[in-house]
Amino acid sequence: MKKNRFGERLAAFRERLAERKLDAAVVFGQANVNGLTGVDCDNACLLVSAGGSRADAVFYTDFRYVPAVERTAPWVKVGDIRKLLGEKPLKVRGFSFGRVGYESDISKARFDRLRKVFPGARFVDIAKDIRELRAVKTPWEIECLRAAERLNDEIWRDARKSFKAGMTEKDMARVIRHLMIERGDGEAFATIVCVGRNAAECHHVPDDTVWNGREPVLVDMGVKLDGYCSDMTRNIVPPRQSRLYRKVYDLVLAANELGIRSVRPGITGGQLDGIVRRFLRKNGFGKEFGHSLGHGVGMEIHEAPAAAKKVETVLRPGMSVTIEPGVYLVGSLGVRIEDLVVVTETGCEVLSHSEK
């Protein structure tokens, strides 16, 4: 039988349901279903019963995806999603539906249908529980993240060799995008390329701005590989930059390194963000760091844990998080340096290896 790479997470999910005194849960979110079964499918509803040795999981989908479910997750039963969400109430033996977990971000239409499927059930939001479970990566997932980040490094190394004065931001983004399609599974998100002062806008969309070869270029990129994302930001810094640019660059680099040094199990996402934020503030660029320090990366480009103000999520071994401080001076310049790390027992492993 095929190895169940998500068996432990599904078991932990069932335990969580039992702890929360839920009888079952219905999961619709594509990445959530994927993170519990390994099946990436845009028309799915996973029904999971809580605890017990006779615990069941039923993967409701339509005929297009049945072969993929049977191949990837042969341990789940397969059901017809049209029947589940049809007019007649569901009848599945072995399940009881007093308290049912669900993701509160589903559409109202879906929720209304669920209330018909489970008449009289009390619905409890479990979106956060799934997010927390998915935040801790399995060893196999960490290997996937390593491979994706390694490929991202290679693509960056080769792409920048072909960057020349006269190219536009769009040209450079296209070079990166093509390499990602050739060597990986495409972009994990739309590549960001910012020439010169465009970098002051932290999520600038590449346009027809021409690079003169002397200005700095900020590139934020991530290739997707075998279902997992990568994420890294680097800057091309030609010689003879202004004193201000070099000062900001050195400061952001020091902030990035401080962030990486500060990652360890037990620290919260808020504390980690705070350490780097205070450092930039102390050095005169607090207000210019307008976004949060980082985010988890996995099947999705933005996952838990967030490294941001007030976040109380405690970092644990196996969690991934980006460290991406930035300083943006509107109309003048912008620098961001981003690495992806995985929390280990003693600190973290840095997955991005491109020169900074």
Ligand code: ZN
């Ligand atoms: Zn990024």
Ligand code: ZN
């Ligand atoms: Zn990022």
